[in-house]
Amino acid sequence: MLAPGCELDPDQEVVRTRPEDYFLRPPSHAPCTACGTVMTIHIVERMALVIPASNSSMRSDRNTYVGKRFVHVKNAYLDSMDEDILYHLDLGTKTHNLLAMFGDVKFVCVGGSPNRMKAFALFMHKELGLEEAEEDIKDICAGTDRYCMYKTGPVLTISHVMVIPSISIMLHELITLLHHARCYDVTIIRIGTSGGIGIAPGTVVITDIAVDSFFKPRFEQVILDNIVTRSTELDKELSEELFNCSKEIPNFPTLIGHTMCTYDFYEGQGRLDGALCSFSRDKKLDYLKRAYKAGVRNIEMESTVFTAMCGLCAAVVCVTLLNRLDCDQINLPHDVLVEYQQRPQLLISNFIRRRLGLCD
Amino acid sequence: MLAPGCELDPDQEVVRTRPEDYFLRPPSHAPCTACGTVMTIHIVERMALVIPASNSSMRSDRNTYVGKRFVHVKNAYLDSMDEDILYHLDLGTKTHNLLAMFGDVKFVCVGGSPNRMKAFALFMHKELGLEEAEEDIKDICAGTDRYCMYKTGPVLTISHVMVIPSISIMLHELITLLHHARCYDVTIIRIGTSGGIGIAPGTVVITDIAVDSFFKPRFEQVILDNIVTRSTELDKELSEELFNCSKEIPNFPTLIGHTMCTYDFYEGQGRLDGALCSFSRDKKLDYLKRAYKAGVRNIEMESTVFTAMCGLCAAVVCVTLLNRLDCDQINLPHDVLVEYQQRPQLLISNFIRRRLGLCD
Numbered sequence A, B: 001m002l003a004p005g006c007e008l009d010p011d012q013e014v015v016r017t018r019p020e021d022y023f024l025r026p027p028s029h030a031p032c033t034a035c036g037t038v039m040t041i042h043i044v045e046r047m048a049l050v051i052p053a054s055n056s057s058m059r060s061d062r063n064t065y066v067g068k069r070f071v072h073v074k075n076a077y078l079d080s081m082d083e084d085i086l087y088h089l090d091l092g093t094k095t096h097n098l099l100a101m102f103g104d105v106k107f108v109c110v111g112g113s114p115n116r117m118k119a120f121a122l123f124m125h126k127e128l129g130l131e132e133a134e135e136d137i138k139d140i141c142a143g144t145d146r147y148c149m150y151k152t153g154p155v156l157t158i159s160h161v162m163v164i165p166s167i168s169i170m171l172h173e174l175i176t177l178l179h180h181a182r183c184y185d186v187t188i189i190r191i192g193t194s195g196g197i198g199i200a201p202g203t204v205v206i207t208d209i210a211v212d213s214f215f216k217p218r219f220e221q222v223i224l225d226n227i228v229t230r231s232t233e234l235d236k237e238l239s240e241e242l243f244n245c246s247k248e249i250p251n252f253p254t255l256i257g258h259t260m261c262t263y264d265f266y267e268g269q270g271r272l273d274g275a276l277c278s279f280s281r282d283k284k285l286d287y288l289k290r291a292y293k294a295g296v297r298n299i300e301m302e303s304t305v306f307t308a309m310c311g312l313c314a315a316v317v318c319v320t321l322l323n324r325l326d327c328d329q330i331n332l333p334h335d336v337l338v339e340y341q342q343r344p345q346l347l348i349s350n351f352i353r354r355r356l357g358l359c360d
Helices: A019-024 A055-059 A098-102 A114-127 A164-180 A236-247 A281-293 A303-313 A334-355 B019-024 B055-059 B098-102 B114-127 B164-180 B236-247 B281-293 B303-313 B334-355
Strands: A029-031 A038-044 A107-111 A149-152 A155-159 A187-196 A204-211 A218-223 A226-231 A254-261 A296-300 A314-323 B029-031 B038-044 B107-111 B149-152 B155-159 B187-196 B204-211 B218-223 B226-231 B254-261 B296-300 B314-323
Touching: A098 A164, A107 A114, A107 A164, A107 A334, A114 A149, A114 A155, A114 A334, A164 A303, A187 A303, A187 A334, A204 A236, A204 A296, A204 A303, A204 A334, A218 A303, A236 A254, A236 A314, A236 A334, A254 A303, A281 A296, A296 A314, A303 A314, A314 A334, B098 B164, B107 B114, B107 B164, B107 B334, B114 B149, B114 B155, B114 B334, B164 B303, B187 B303, B187 B334, B204 B236, B204 B296, B204 B303, B204 B334, B218 B303, B236 B254, B236 B314, B236 B334, B254 B303, B281 B296, B296 B314, B303 B314, B314 B334
Parallel strands: A038 A226, A107 A155, A107 A187, A187 A314, A204 A254, A254 A296, B038 B226, B107 B155, B107 B187, B187 B314, B204 B254, B254 B296
Antiparallel strands: A029 A038, A149 A155, A187 A296, A204 A314, A218 A226, B029 B038, B149 B155, B187 B296, B204 B314, B218 B226
16 A cells, blocks of 8 residues: 555565564554655565465375464464354354364365355365265354355365455454364465456466555555555465366366456456446556566455465465456356356365375 | 555645546646655545435425436446446346336445345335235345345345445446436445444444545545545435434434444454454554544444445445444344344335335
8 A cells, every 4th residue: 555656665664573473563664765754564574374284294194184283363362352253154162162163174265156165065075075965064154144164074165255355354253263173284275266367268377476456465454554564475385286286187277377366346457347447448458468467367356365364375276267358248158157167176176185195 | 545654735636537527537646745756646526426316306206206317337438338247246238128127226225244135125125015025026136146136116225245345346236237227316325234433332323424444534446556546425415314214213323423444354443353463452442542533433344435436325324233442242142133233224214215205
């Protein structure tokens, strides 16, 4: 949220607080390089709420996990609370035995559409060869209509609805839930749909860096009336591992690239449809081409806050439904749309099965 | 999204474009008052996509509307499109007869929860004494799980899920829909839940001004890589009319006040629960007390973009579920929560019935 033209000096700008002492630090102050006006800004190098497990600890034995890396929260108040109500998930520490319900979770898969995430949970249930009857896979958050959640073995599947603040609320409550349930060695993956830039519809994009509308790898969060800028770095090894998984699937166009995350589907993504459009077709194309040149291969509305909150144990895998250099509207035949939407699910299923030693 | 400390000169800052010529203007440029650094910023006085009808035209006859004020869009490209697919509503100009389906809409009521909005549609159906069987009130957007929509006589009810970008996507498609359906003399009302500041839980707040996290009456939209700041002004007469309706309902605590709209439920609203908390209890209370002093009486996550897009024919009516000066978690008994959530519905039902001449 720096005004265009007001830039922080790259050498002076940041008090790079270590994650562990983040909340002990006061807000930092940095001058505008042009005029010296002091701005109250935090740049936190990484939130890393979920610490990555070493690959060996995950792969050595499909039933045993060694070298536990627990999910932790950065909130000194949380453990002193008599009860923690996870309001939007309709769960709580007094009303539910979170350890018994979720203690064995190793993979969390999140996505926008409730229907698509239910389909993924049923697909994972089948792929993992679990004994539980399919009818017994119920929505754990059935008491609320905000999100839905399914558990199939070590895989927790949650819908986060669309867009940044919605996924942020869900992630706050999910991470707190994993903390209360003493989960460890957890990988969190967002699977979704997106608009492509300069690539064929149906291509699966594995995100290496999530960037904002200005092509910067950052997520800006207003806290009280300070602006905190957080890193959106992802684990390169995890991206490579996913990319290698994709090579095993026939006819599966996949690439690793930057993902641009916007606060809006219409004006925020330079669309010419919608109720408001204040720019020309040329300006739109100029913007999208600059995005492509900056390394952006797809656009969606969740990746920056997701990567900022989940840190180095997270991945973003989205299929593209159109090439925004060609058009703005999604007008694929229904069967093609359904097949495209299944692609990230197929890739993540392969990945989880490999991690669990279920693939040869 | 001005950096703190970088202020626009109130006398020089703005090219106050008239709504009707907004999209013909190039982005304007304004200097930082401290250093003169030029920032590319639009300040649009009002988007006003929905023009208010005169009260007399609405009240003179319950079946006749005179002085038509059509819903219009600010998009020069829209009418030249061969087909307009309203993707997230699962509606389109070629697949649906939008004029026949929606041409008589006069009131649009939007709210976050799909279940709550369905309950409101059924309630309105009963209150308006419509002949159609209750079972025939189907979700018009059943083909998608993004939003749900019900029509009962002249009242269209839509769920917008939570938070700013989600409601913004829905509003783009809703306003375009009303435009395609040639609707006129339409009033749009958001009914929802919120956190109160310094007022008793259960109080209904009618918003006079929607403000952002810095207590400013503005909504900032990134368009391509420009930041556009839009007014969040509401119609005072409509707020007064709603307040007068509230006086007719016994035991119905209601007030008119500012509503603060944030991009987040946890850190963005100064909560001490959630996975991340980087501030102290004292800092939180200081912030909320400053909000109260600035006139804020409740906090939610949709009002600024809603008011920026719907302009002077819109109202925001939210009940408060807790007093944030006392606590952060919503822990009301279920029956109390349900009764509180019904309060905005009851008020809006009274308002619509009065406008339609169904009240004496």
